[in-house]
Amino acid sequence: MDNIALGQIVHSRAGRDKGRYFIVVGIIDENYVLLADGDLRKIESPKKKKIKHLVFHDKFAVDIVEKIKTNQRITNADLKKTLQSMGLL
Template identity: 50%
Template sequence: MNENYLGKVVYSKAGRDKDGCFIIVGVIDDKYVYISDGDLRKIEKPKKKKLKHLFITEIVCKDIMDKLKSNDAVCNSAIRKFLKSVCTSKEV
């Protein structure tokens, strides 16, 4: 696994956050990633989630991805705003 998942929009397939829309903000290993929605799961305390419990879309937020790769600060409001614009329904 590499960091190609950073900044991708995902939907949760299992757990309390089922059908929730998130952005991958960190890659742990081949099985786990960190996800955040900027609201309940803030960037300061992202949720550790198994990849098999996520539906990974091809939607990528370039701005957030670039900030994550260069270790710049990412605002929760930027994550919320982007997810609100792309995650109106599970049409992907």
């Protein structure tokens, strides 16, 4: 749980979304996080996923983290733009 943070870039290693990249938009508990990518998984209905099915990267979506901290609205376009700028979508 210590190495998980909001805005962190992850990719799925299990399930039908295997290999897709997401941004952590919520932390439920020590086993689950909420993920969104603005494309397959919208911010309005983030994917609840087990941590053990994810690979965590050292990259962060800094603009998304700032919006979460300041309670600004995050759009699907923001998520897609961030992942595309990193070459992950």
